Amino acid sequence: MKHISRTQIADLLIREDFGAEVNVKGWVRTRRGNKQVNFVALNDGSTINNVQIVIDLAQFDEETLKPITTGACISVNGRLVESMGQGQRAEIHADELQVYGTADPGAYPLQKKGHSLEFLREIAHLRPRTNTFGAIFRMRHHLSYAIHKYFNDRGFYYFHTPIITASDAEGAGSMFEVSTLNLDQLPYGADGKVDFSQDFFGRPTNLTVSGQLEGELGAMSLGAIYTFGPTFRAENSNTPRHLAEFWMIEPEVAFNDITDNMNLAEDFLKYLIRYALDHCKEDIEFLNNMYDKELIERLNFVLENNFVRLTYTEGIEILEKSGQKFEYPVHWGTDLQSEHERYLVEKHFKCPVILTDYPREIKSFYMKQNDDGKTVRAMDVLFPKIGEIIGGSEREDDYEKLMTRVKETGMHTDPIWWYLETRKFGTAPHAGFGLGFERLMLFVTGMANIRDVIPFPRTPKNADF
Numbered sequence: 001m002k003h004i005s006r007t008q009i010a011d012l013l014i015r016e017d018f019g020a021e022v023n024v025k026g027w028v029r030t031r032r033g034n035k036q037v038n039f040v041a042l043n044d045g046s047t048i049n050n051v052q053i054v055i056d057l058a059q060f061d062e063e064t065l066k067p068i069t070t071g072a073c074i075s076v077n078g079r080l081v082e083s084m085g086q087g088q089r090a091e092i093h094a095d096e097l098q099v100y101g102t103a104d105p106g107a108y109p110l111q112k113k114g115h116s117l118e119f120l121r122e123i124a125h126l127r128p129r130t131n132t133f134g135a136i137f138r139m140r141h142h143l144s145y146a147i148h149k150y151f152n153d154r155g156f157y158y159f160h161t162p163i164i165t166a167s168d169a170e171g172a173g174s175m176f177e178v179s180t181l182n183l184d185q186l187p188y189g190a191d192g193k194v195d196f197s198q199d200f201f202g203r204p205t206n207l208t209v210s211g212q213l214e215g216e217l218g219a220m221s222l223g224a225i226y227t228f229g230p231t232f233r234a235e236n237s238n239t240p241r242h243l244a245e246f247w248m249i250e251p252e253v254a255f256n257d258i259t260d261n262m263n264l265a266e267d268f269l270k271y272l273i274r275y276a277l278d279h280c281k282e283d284i285e286f287l288n289n290m291y292d293k294e295l296i297e298r299l300n301f302v303l304e305n306n307f308v309r310l311t312y313t314e315g316i317e318i319l320e321k322s323g324q325k326f327e328y329p330v331h332w333g334t335d336l337q338s339e340h341e342r343y344l345v346e347k348h349f350k351c352p353v354i355l356t357d358y359p360r361e362i363k364s365f366y367m368k369q370n371d372d373g374k375t376v377r378a379m380d381v382l383f384p385k386i387g388e389i390i391g392g393s394e395r396e397d398d399y400e401k402l403m404t405r406v407k408e409t410g411m412h413t414d415p416i417w418w419y420l421e422t423r424k425f426g427t428a429p430h431a432g433f434g435l436g437f438e439r440l441m442l443f444v445t446g447m448a449n450i451r452d453v454i455p456f457p458r459t460p461k462n463a464d465f
């Protein structure tokens with residue numbers, strides 16, 4: 001085949017230099033036609049749109065054409081021609097065809113008919129080739145880029161925090177242990193406990209649940225930082241909103257208080273939603289039409305309205321007076337369940353909500369304590385259809401108060417001695433939050449299950465692919 005530089009289909013479809021010789025490579029979505037001419041819809045992942053390849057059967061022998069079936073990968077040399085068909089400007093009239101890889105029609109699972117999302121999860125190695133997952137994973141990319149752009153343009157530094165740690169950042173204990181010890185022959189000490197001094201790091205370690213503690217060190221030196229990386233929770237939560245491995249974005253800013261933190265969270269979320277609408281138009285329109293007819297409307301609604309801000313105590317009063325029957329009864333001191341959060345957002349305020357000042361007993365040890373002795377300066381951002389999308393707080397910057405909380409919660413100080421030292425050396429007010437990237441992805445794609453917005457989901461009893 002003659003060498004012609006490859007053009008991505010996204011670029012090709014907006015070209016107008018009709019008559020030009022072009023090359024495209026991609027995967028066959030469909031092939032149809034009659035005895036004279038065939039039409040192949042080709043997709044290369046660069047856009048949700050296919051390019052139509054027009055094949056004059058008289059120009060090719062049957063052996064070349066036979067393997068061009070749904071799923072096969074081909075390379076096409078041809079001429080760019082203005083299309084007569086509806087909905088596309090350009091098509092390619094094929095001069096030369098090469099098949100890179102065949103896809104046996106009897107075995108290739110992605111034939112033309114629509115498949116259920118559940119079935120597609122079982123073939124996660126192939127689902128990026130569908131319109132739905134192509135759209136979602138392109139959007140994941142664009143939003144990842146937007147996150148870096150947002151912070152870079154505002155003087156934040158991308159701070160790399162460790163994946164393997166010896167500390168429990170949330171103090172919640174749901175961690176995956178990391179060890180090179182032989183599970184069949186564990187070494188035990190005189191006290192009958194596993195002797196971790198013989199382990200790789202010489203101590204117990206785990207996968208991080210959050211980069212926040214190290215992120216705070218970054219903020220207390222570089223001023224404003226953010227992390228963006230995978231985090232791991234060994235909670236046995238089989239819900240449409242929980243993953244065992246998810247990506248989190250955690251900004252942390254020196255001198256910010258809780259109001260600055262709320263302003264940053266609201267501005268950041270609106271920026272990302274605006275970015276998605278501006279840069280992922282075709283993919284969002286597809287998802288809107290296929291899965292969630294109110295998606296674009298909902299995204300615009302969030303952009304156009306201020307988030308409602310109220311305290312946890314005020315939120316509880318609304319829930320108690322609502323007359324609503326909740327599966328989990330609600331009263332002051334209880335942690336809010338998704339059903340309570342969604343009642344406030346979807347039924348009561350019909351608007352995103354930021355709840356602040358939670359009881360300290362249900363929040364992490366590092367949150368700044370209020371003068372009332374009961375609540376902490378926590379903030380959760382609650383979104384329609386999602387519930388909690390962001391969790392954050394102003395941090396306790398007073399050494400004595402922090403130590404009191406650490407002791408009350410029964411945490412070991414040994415693995416976090418370095419964290420505690422920041423409160424001894426030039427401590428300062430500071431605040432930050434964590435945005436669950438897949439929760440954001442659920443919101444901007446309109447998908448209902450978090451397993452469908454990450455390429456290879458990790459959930460209890462599922463680590464395939």
Ligand code: 4AD
Pocket residue numbers: 169170209210211212233241242243244246248250251388389390391392393432433434435436437438439
């Ligand atoms: O509320 P979380 O646990 O907060 C923290 O980890 C803090 N260290 C953040 C900070 O202040 N820097 O988690 C933050 C967010 C949640 O609001 C949610 O969006 C997401 O992370 N999240 C999960 N997403 C998917 N699956 C899970 N199992 C998640 N757990 C939390």
